[in-house]
Amino acid sequence: MIAIFSKFDMAGGSERRCVELANGIEKYTNHQACILAEKDFPESLTPLVDENVQVIPYALLKPEYFGGDDYVIVVNTDCKEFSTLDYWEGKSQRHNTRLSLVGIRKMLFLYNFLISPSRHLHELIKYVDISIVCTNRKFFNEITKQDRYERVRILPRYILGSPINPDSVNSRVRTKAAIFGCHSKRLGSKWNPEWPKLAEKISQRYSQSEFRLMGMKADMIENMQKARCSALFKENEVSVKEFLDSLDVFVFFPQYKREEPWARVIAEAMVAGLPIIALDRGGTSDQVLKWNNGILCKRFDDYHKALVHLIEHPEVIESMSRNSIRISKEFHTEQIIKKLMGILWA
Template sequence: MSKIKVLHISEPFVAGVYKYIKDICHFFEGNAKFEQHVIYSPSREGTSLEKIEGDFKNTAFLYPIAMQRSISPLKDFSALVQIHKTIKSIRPDVIHLHSSKAGIIGRIAGRMYNKAEIFYTPNGYAFVRQDISPLKQKSFFFIEKYANVLLGGTTLACGDTEYDLAKKIGPSQLIRNGIVPDSFGDLPKVSQKVQTIGSVGRLSNQKNPQLFNKVAKCFPSIQFVWVGDGELRHELTSKNIIITGWKPNQEVIQMVKDFDVFIQTSLWEGLPFTILEAMALRKPIIATDVIGNKDAVEHGYNGFLCSSLDDFKNAVLQLIQNKSLRNKMETNSRERVVELFDQNKNFKELEMVYSSVK
């Protein structure tokens, strides 16, 4: 029996989308039933060709094709032509699209080929972004809606709230993002007091470092740590904040182990791996009450979901003042990530989806 050829297409090939595709390809490594291919754009800032080649060695065939995030008719048409040509040469059985730009261009190219089942994982719909106008949000929603009507395909939502949105657009299925909970070495001991509160990510509009800074200013005796860097580094002005810059993954994990509380102030998300990893390391989570975060954090169980600065202040105070609550949330975080976000269990569901095409 011939292998099932799976082709992934993504415009962003950094951060969470990169990790998601990399993890899928590693999960299927050595599985004689499947063959993985990846079309990606090397255009995004932060894309490292050397890292990509190392991470995907022996797991996937790679095809760099320039795409850009914003709408550009000429460049989008050029990308479409190249993607269609590459699809015809690969002859995939499955085309799995990742994020909005690939969700449109890839679907058009896939329908032109018309010999593969098409699946689409938004990893955070563009119309939930909070850095664009309401008019653009509505426009992006209608683009998603009518792309599905005209071009078809099945959405594989990465989280429960994304799944709720996907069902309003067209055929959909829930395949949660996941991590390997036991891949982080020894678990840290339960915290005795709150001394360090930290976050991980790019200092960008999406991650809302302004709010992180405001929370830090409210608790000058606590050390706040931002693991990462970015164009909004200057927004973190509070004297009790340390910005570490970008670090290798193993160093990041060790830093998160040293946090007493994990905080996340994003304006929007898909389903953030950073929160899942912090949960696996038994951290109580304080996060904004937005799509993605709501999938990982059950308010009052393994953390708090917040809609304002006052909510964040109250959540931090509760964890400072109530050690038994904090320790219970630490345990609950670990249990929740093992139950719902175990990569091996969730990707077996993905394997069943891919297998259904033959």
């Protein structure tokens, strides 16, 4: 049994990552996968779960799922308590169930939002075999460089991207830059307040340009409607597959302070064959190779110049599109599961 444990208090990219890992284990290995939710399991994720994957809500009340020579992958470890001994002994504020780690064959702690909690893993070393899985190179290198990780540097450490099912999108080569778009959750920092300014500035100069956005914050929609925009969709109003298929270029334009460790929306867009324009922070540079499958930006002017460049140089679109498809094969579900199995058996 390979169990995937997480908070599941939302139904965003991290939670979808857990589901796709479980689905991939079932599809591409001989092992049974099980999803262990700390609390309840979001109803919106249920249709995405393979019928052979068992889902256990309030799993901490069922300690039998944390033993028997099983492997446990702990995901969404921005929950700082997950990395502490107190959590697993039921001494945290999140629960009071004491779990024995001795019966677990190996635990992987996958850090996909914050890496800092990993410094507490030294508390668990004498009870269970542990490995650290980082979602990007920045996290991996931080453990090496900063002294606060001194007690966990000895642990095996890996980098693993998020699995993307290639069947979840239509993959095709793009040949023009006319329709720009993005989809994301409505969380404030995921949408830059300068989106309307960018759309208006581009559409004034290039009348053929269109913008399609899904999931934008309500307080920004009115300003966006004043700019030239062909379509504004509510979150999940259309399928991701249909939405990405309508675009020529994917523009990931969050607030400048946001560090996206590994953007699932970028990965899906790459699998779909879209060139990427994105903020150069966090783990985005692990996904976007500058001037190869996209353009990385640091400020508003960079975004404006990037869109202008692609509009005025359509000959680069096809190459960037093909490169997105090529690079994205590294995080197709089957490839990620192969890497995961190598980590588990190492």
